[in-house]
Amino acid sequence: MIAVLVIDMQNAYFEDPSLKGRRQEIVAACNSLTNAALQAGSKVLLVETVHERDKSTWSLNMLEDDQGFIFRGSEQAEFVPGLLTADLPRLIKTRDSAFFGTDLAMRLRNWGVDTVILAGISAHNCIAQTAADAFAHNIKAVYAAEAIGTEDAEAAESVLRVLIREYRQNVLPLAEIYQLLESAPSG
Numbered sequence: 001m002i003a004v005l006v007i008d009m010q011n012a013y014f015e016d017p018s019l020k021g022r023r024q025e026i027v028a029a030c031n032s033l034t035n036a037a038l039q040a041g042s043k044v045l046l047v048e049t050v051h052e053r054d055k056s057t058w059s060l061n062m063l064e065d066d067q068g069f070i071f072r073g074s075e076q077a078e079f080v081p082g083l084l085t086a087d088l089p090r091l092i093k094t095r096d097s098a099f100f101g102t103d104l105a106m107r108l109r110n111w112g113v114d115t116v117i118l119a120g121i122s123a124h125n126c127i128a129q130t131a132a133d134a135f136a137h138n139i140k141a142v143y144a145a146e147a148i149g150t151e152d153a154e155a156a157e158s159v160l161r162v163l164i165r166e167y168r169q170n171v172l173p174l175a176e177i178y179q180l181l182e183s184a185p186s187g
Contacts, residue, residue, distance in 0.1 A: 001112040002184045003043040004144075005098060006030050007120035007127060009083050010048055012069055012076035016151040019121065027082045029147035030119050033174060034084050040181040043111050046090045047098045047120070047130075050077050057094040096129035105137050115140040115184070117177055119147035123156035128163060135167040142180070143171040 009030060014023045037044050050072050051057045062068050070076045079085050091102055098104050108116070116134050118127050118141055127148055131141040143160065150156040163169050172180070 001042070002037070002040075002115045002117060002181060003045060003108060003111060003113040004033055004037040004117045004119065005045050005047055005130065006034065006083075006147075007047040007098060007118065007130060008049055008122070009046075009080050009120050010070065010076065011078050011080055012049075013121040013149075014080055015076075018151045019149050022149050023080060024082070026121075026147060026149045027080055029144070029174060031082070031084045033117065033119055033144050033147050033177065034088070036174075036178050036181050037117070040184065042181055042184065043113065044088050045104075045107070046079070046085060046088050047104075047126075048077065048079070048090060048092055049094065049126070050092050051094060059095060096126045097133045098126070098130040099133035099137065100129075108137070108139060113139065115142060117142045117144055117180075119144040121149050122152075123148050123150035124152050124159045128156075128159045131163050131169055132167065135163075135169070141167070141169045142177065143169065144177055145171050145173050147174065 014020050034044050049070050051068055051070055053071050058068050091104055093102050116139055134141040
C-alpha cells in the first residue's frame with residue numbers, strides 16, 4: 001500500500017523568494033499527485049508544522065535565536081491558496097521529520113503502508129528527515145520530483161544523493177509515480 005505525504009505546503013515556507021516564484025507550479029504538482037493517489041485508492045496525508053507562541057514546541061535553533069514562527073492560528077500556518085485540502089486527514093508536527101513526536105508510524109501501520117511518496121517543502125530539511133525516518137521504520141520512500149521544492153538547491157542535491165545511495169530511495173517524475181500508484185494495491 002502507498003501513502004502520499006504532502007509536507008509543509010504552508011504560507012510561511014513560500015515567503016522565501018526562491019520558493020515564492022515556484023508556488024503555483026508546486027501546488028499544481030501536489031494537487032495532481034493527490035488526485036492520482038485518491039483515484040488509485042491510496043491514502044493521502046497533509047502534514048503541517050505548527051508551533052505555539054509560548055516556546056513549548058520550538059526547536060533548538062528557534063530557542064537560541066528567540067525567534068519563533070508558523071504559530072497556531074496564524075496566516076503563516078495556513079495551507080497555501082489552491083492546495084487541495086478538503087476532507088484530507090492532517091498531521092501536525094513540530095520538527096523536521098513527520099515521524100518525530102507524532103503518530104505517523106501508527107497511521108501508516110494501520111493503513112498497511114509500505115511505501116510513502118513525498119511531496120512538499122523542503123527537500124533538504126523536512127522531506128529528507130521524513131525520508132530518513134521512513135527508512136528507520138522499514139518504509140520505502142519515493143520523492144515526487146516536480147512536487148518538491150527547496151530554498152537551497154545545493155543542500156537538497158547533497159542530502160538526496162546520500163539518501164538515494166545509502167537508503168535506496170528514488171526520485172521519480174510524476175509520470176512514473178502515476179504508474180506506480182496504478183499498479184499498487186489499494187486500501
